[in-house]
Amino acid sequence: MKRNLPLILLLVIATSAFSQRKSELFAEIDTLKTKISKVEQELAKAKREISSSSAEAEALRAENVSLRDANATLLGNLSNFSELSKQNSENVNKAMAALSRKEKQLSGINDMISANDSTAIVSLTQIKQTLGENAKVGVEGGIIIISNSLNTLFGSDTSAELTEEGKTWLGGVADVIKANPNFKAEIEGLNITGEFGPTYNQVASVASTLVSTLEVPADGISISAKDGNFREGINIKLQPDYKGFYAKAKESAKAAQ
Template sequence: MKKLLLPIVLLFVATSAFAQRKSDLIAEIDDLKSKMAEVEQELAKAKREISSSSAKAEALEVENVGLRDANATLLGNLSNFSELSKQNSNNVNRAMEALARKEKQLSGINDMISANDSTAIVSLTRIKQTLGENANVSVAEGTIVISSSLSNLFGSDTSSELTETGKEWLTNVSKVIKSNPNFKTEVEGLNITGEFGPTYDQVATVSKELVGTLGVPGESIIISAKDGNFKEGVNIKLQPNYKAFYAKAKESAKAAQ
């Protein structure tokens, strides 16, 4: 019995020791599994963070490419704007230069017009001194108009023979014409009947007296007959030489370019 008891005790002890060792191993395995689960969780978290970081990096790269493209476009637009601004500035400068030339041309023409007007006004004063303060003289658009009635010149509205008073008046008018050689002279007859034959005879008589008797240059005189619109008489018109005026204006315009 004693011989059997010892092996039984040893077997019990061995069994107990084995059971304890197995329990410890199971506990250690459980602990390792727990740690492995934690490691796997950390690994999964790290993978997610890496994936998120990679996505952010790709997004930043795309955004960076977009920013580079936008920056290149902006620089191109700025360059184009600078070139366009330079062109506009050049265009404005050319326009201002052209405007300055036009103003200079207009200034020269205005000065010539003012000179003509001033000449007409000065001539008007001298004409009144020659013909007398009661003379019928006016200025219209730079043209000096000296008027006389048919009765004063011819004694009636149908006659074409000058009276002594008419001859005396034309003598003074000839002095005015000769003292203003830069003016063209028009002898204008006005009637209210519409019959221009007698009127042409009258202005022809006046022109003949001025040229043939009083020595006025014939090339500077023209004659005309018009409807007087309820007025009749003879007008001696002294007007600027527009052909010479425009020739001079053209020269002034060319000089200003």
């Protein structure tokens, strides 16, 4: 028994030491597990942060691409706007130049119209001086109208032979026509019966006397007959030479271009 005691003590000590070592190993394992868990948590956190950073980087990259595209589009629009502005400016300048030419054309035509109106007013005064203050003379639409009755001119509403009073009046009219060569004369007969044969004979008689006897140029005279609407008589209409007027207006328009 005494011989086995040291062996037993040694075994007890060894067992005790092994038990202590085992406890230390378990404790160390627990510590390592804790550290491993902590490391795994930190790793998972790092992965999340990396994933978030990657997503942000991708978002920034996409935003940067979008900004570059938007910037390129803006620069293109600015270039187009600049070109459009230039074209608009050129169009405005062209329109203003065209408007200026039109104003000159209209100004020239207005001047000619005013000149015709002024001539008509001056001629009206001269006509009254030639035919007398009691002469039936008026201006309508720029046309001077000299009127007389059928009884005064022909003695009746059917005769085509001029009376002496009619001849005298017509002589004054001839002086007026020859004093205004820029006017065209229209002899207009007014009829209230609807029978225009006698009316044509009357205006033809007036025209014949003016041309053959009173030496008024034939190319400046025309004749017409129409319903007088309850009025009858002879009108001598003196109007501007519209053909010549439009020719001058056309030349004025060309000169203003």
